[in-house]
Amino acid sequence: MERKHWLIKVLAVLTMLLSLGAAVGQAQPAQAATDQSLAKIKQKGTLVMGTSPDYPPYEFLVNNQPVGMDVSIAKQIAKDLGVKLVVKQMDFDALLVGLETHKVDMVLSAMTPTPERKQSVDFSNVYYTSGQSIIINKTDKSIYKSYKNFANKNVGAQTGSLQYDLVKKQIKGAKITGLTKVTDLIIALKTHKIEGIAAESAVATAYVKNNPDLTVLDHQFNLSESDSGTAIAFAKGSTSLVAAVNQSLAKIKKQNLTEKYLSEAGKSLKVNVANTSMWHYRSYFIKGVGYTLLISLIAVLIGVVLGTLLALSRLSHFLPLKWIATAYVEFIRGTPLMIQVMFLYFGLNVPALTAGVAGVAMNSGAYVAEYIRGGIDSVPKGQVEAARSLGLSYKDTMRYVILPQALKIIWPSLGNEFISLIKESSIVSVIGVTDLIYQLRLVQAATYKGIAPYAVAMVIYFILVFGLTRLLNFAERKMQHA
Template identity: 80%
Template sequence: MLITLTTAISISQTQNVQAAANDNSLAAIKKKGTIVMGTSPDYPPYEFLVNNKPVGMDIAIGKQIAKDLGVKLVVKQMDFDALLVGLETHKIDMVLSAMSPTPERKQSVDFSEPYYFSGQSIIINKADKEIYKNYKSFYNKKVGAQTGSLQYDLVKKQIKGAKLTGLTKVTDLIIALKTHKIDGLVAESAVATAYVKNNPDLVVINGGFDLTDTGDGTAIAFAKNSTSLVTAVNKTITKIKQQKLTTKYLADAGKSLKVNVADTSMWSYRSYFIKGIGYTLLISLVGVVLGVLLGTLLALCRLGSIAPLKWLATGYVEFIRGTPLMIQVMFLYFGLNIPALTAGMVGVAMNSGAYVAEYIRGGIDSVAKGQTEAARSLGLSSKDTLRYVIMPQALKIIWPSLGNEFISLIKESSIVSVIGVTDIIYQLRLVQAATYKGIAPYAVAMVIYFVLVFGLTRLLNFAERKMQHA
């Protein structure tokens, strides 16, 4: 037993020494001249957006780190629960997003020294302030927390019988709280205070949680075995603490928050939605064009006589139709290391192509066999028969189904927001975080989608009428 334990320790130490010897994390950052910071900008005062630009204490710390390393800071916006995946797949170099260095997280990533210490609070409706005093008041109650966060784990472990609601965005949890779908929302004290200041119907109470085994403060996450980079960043953190810069950063964040809430009308945030419309239309257009081309090719392969191509096309269609679009997009982005916008467009096109293939195959099968026989009897080749006789008739048959696919594509493209593509859904969440309004941005997004879909529907109906009279 002792010999086995000694051997295991020796192997572990050897592996750690080898990892340290092979560590070039700092050198790699300096060589490329940039350090990519991943963050979820819906968490004021740590990180949020003003005029579509990320600001807050974590952004300021990121800039100081980049300055001290002599490189340029690049901020990549992602959902909070995708940040560690982005780190492990080297999409980002560090996570600065109010993350706590919990023991579970330390198993997969490295952490810097803590740069800020904040307690854990609970946000409640002001009308309930006499009911709830601390976390024990929420036994068997409905409690919300951000998915993948320390607060989520605190609710699970310390609030007995809690009916936990986990969402990726704090803004959505605030809406859930104000509409009484949850009784309380657990958040870091600084964040809770920021939200309550801009929501007069809410108040914050001290959570009173036991934080002994939850990680010490807030720290920066790095890929495993990034010792040299962590050491360099710790020097910056030491300087920040000595000069008490976090106080300045929080004060600056407070000023930025006032800018956001000075005018919270949706019209003043129209640039956010316009940007989202542009990306949504781009992704939908590329998805339609590539989807039709891919779908046509797959349909012809399935109807052809070349067995390997037929099997390959059938397997592709069945696999794509049997897996969620969200998983496909995330696999392209994280698994194959494709840029976010490209991954979104390719994912949507690949998914659409599988469905379009079935529409086209069904349309071709619906054309009477006599049409093919008549064309061949007139001397047309198989290729010309398909091109000039079968496909035009099939197109008329499948046009309504294709139209529905095009309409669905506009709405389903919202999936790309999970990997940080700034489509309409992503932009509405940014507006929610900036204005502290929950319902109004949803209403605007609904109107935008309706206008886009209604316009496309009229265009498709016009094209259908033209084809019927052709």
């Protein structure tokens, strides 16, 4: 009898789940019928385009402004919709995440509408068709004639791209090096860490034209219809918006504007390579230094205040407060800073700069808390007893007796934390915040130079860190003599 009763319960639960599934299935057409994606764009008056501007001639930067064929197409679409275009820059492999979390309204970044991608996002009609190529060093021209010659070789491709999948599926035994930036792949190729780079033909041609020691193998891989075209990606269910964009694309195709946009992109590329000295691009680095110092300074101030509160909470006898502080410190120290920043930006929909500053500050606060707690524990217990015997309250004892002594003990550790912050703030570049690393990548994309921007950034970081180290050492000597 009990078994029968248990079986009836199980059947009831299954019936309920099947009913819910049917309800969801029936709700989908209704959702499509009431799609408001186009209306929302027109209501807010902006169309946000997500792109990774390191892929000339599709998207790249000139004078810190995004240009290229895809940007021109996006401008025409925004004009047809009667709204203003806003371009948001991020790494290629973060673009679809940005789309799904509504950070951007569409992705225009030479993206191929593969069946796998179609499962999570909607695509427009194909607006441009290009072949696939492999970039190699000129010295290897006699070795490689076809993609088949790369069997068991190390081949590079942009992470999350169609080319990455093509290498994986069609080159037997290939060891794939996936990087988020094509400029980094070019460096890897020139330094012989990889033997070739799989890229779209238009992109491969652009890079080879500006790197005389490289050449390109055209018309590579066995391509299906879905492997040779690029389209615009939208959030799933954006039926009305996709339909409106397809009308614009049909107009662009009819007027043959794509070739015009490609020609304009070619002229813009010449502007970038007219003067590729690092001094010419000094404004990029200056802007990056400004943002790096701003993020680090705000993060330090918040981190010290937060760390002090967390340390005192962990030393508190009020157990709930102690448990919360301990859980926070352990969780933050147990997860990577990059994941924390990306969760704030994508998961909680926090603006990029705010997410970057908050993520770095919250992370620093957890480490500062442990430094302060260790410093307080290092102060002899007799100091506390003497202060209390003189009638000082717990608050005054901490403020006037314990914390000043603890600060002297932990100052070297705090100094190391401040120095680390300047370098760790580079993590924010993954969500498009304009720090020094982000600007460095823009210079790489604009000049086609890989090593020189890294060298400049290294020197800048050294100057910042060396100057801060001298300042912290001076402050430490002053405290020791106080």
